[in-house]
Amino acid sequence: MERALSALLNPLSKLLIKNNLDVQTATEALKRALVNEGLSDESATDSQVSLRTGVHRKDVKRLRADIESGQTKKIPTRGIALVLTTWSQELPFCDAAGQPRLLPRKGRPDAPGFDELIKTSKVDLAAATVLSELERQDLIKRHPDGQLELLSATFVAQSGDAAIDAFEATVGDHLRIATENVLSPPGAPRQFDQVLRYSHLSASSVAALEAEARKMAQSYLETLNAMAHRLQSEDDASGQLANGRFVTGAFIAPIHPTDTSTPEGVATPEKNSEEDTKT
Known part of the structure; x- marks a missing residue:
């Protein structure tokens, strides 16, 4: 230990x-x-x-x-992510094909606006605050006529407080389930926590694996995001108790021969569990 x-x-x-x-x-x-x-x-x-x-x-x-x-600290990035999901997943902010619409700042009788998007997303943030953050992160484009275009439905915090918040949430959840698995008695149900490791690979092989893993992971997360948003909306409409929480994620760690991130003298375990790791 x-x-x-x-x-x-x-x-x-x-x-x-x-x-x-x-x-x-x-x-x-x-x-x-x-x-x-x-x-x-x-x-x-x-x-x-x-x-x-x-x-x-x-x-x-x-x-x-x-x-x-x-008081429990709010994570602003969670609100930003909710706005992006609503814009890219929910009518009338996207079209029937699932493409985000251009939004004016203020809605009209025939079309919703960015302010309506914030209200629908149910985030406790001012519309101006969200707009400023989306522009700062280059997630939206403001057209000359004032229309707002969503450039990416994925929010990846790059630096500052947002990056620290994301680090806390992501690593915290993974460490929590990994700890629960270590403490689980033999035969007890375990959280799904599997990893794939391969060594003795060329630089080109590592690059090929990384590219494929990124593509697969993005598809996996986008599919579950759409499903989770749909189920959340259905739960909200049904009025049933909805205090459950679901977390999943993906990480990719291409390690090249020049990478010295593993401290000398610290062994790298060959397996995380008896059945879930390939080496």
Whole structure:
């Protein structure tokens, strides 16, 4: 477990250093996470949480008050993604063939506008804020007549806070299910978490695999996105309890001979599970 922890912390340490965060900041974040997990037992006292985690009781008390009074942070990129999905998937913002329409800023009786798109998407963001972010990310084009054209239905955060939010959401969910699988007792149901690894490949073979994987992954995500949006709309219309959450994703890691991202002395496991990995 110590070896695995060291391997996981290496890329995180790189992120900390690049963002000028020191060991005190990292330690405070770790304390908060340990206390938060310790509080999953609602009956646990500060002393019990301190005993289980090794965090000083004074810190447990301070962090407990902070955690219990805090609000769940919204992820702005999630709102942006909802807008893009609605524009590309839902009538009347797209045509019968599924092509996003050109939208005026303000709607007309015969055609919806961008402001109506924001309302339909049910995001708690001002239309001007969303418009500004879409333009900044080069996801839309503003025509001379004021019409707005959707250039891409996929939002990929490139930098800044949006990239950190995406990193938190993506890595957090994957790490959560991977942890659940490690902790699952033998024979218990496991989350689907499989990976394909091949070594001894030429640079051209790695490039060919990467290109094909990107194409397949994009198709996979677009198909599920359309299905999820349809089901979400049906759930909303039916009025039934709809508090479920679904997450899936894809990552591609072409590793060339000059890549030194794996720290020396940290072993690369041959398998993630008994049946799901090809090497």
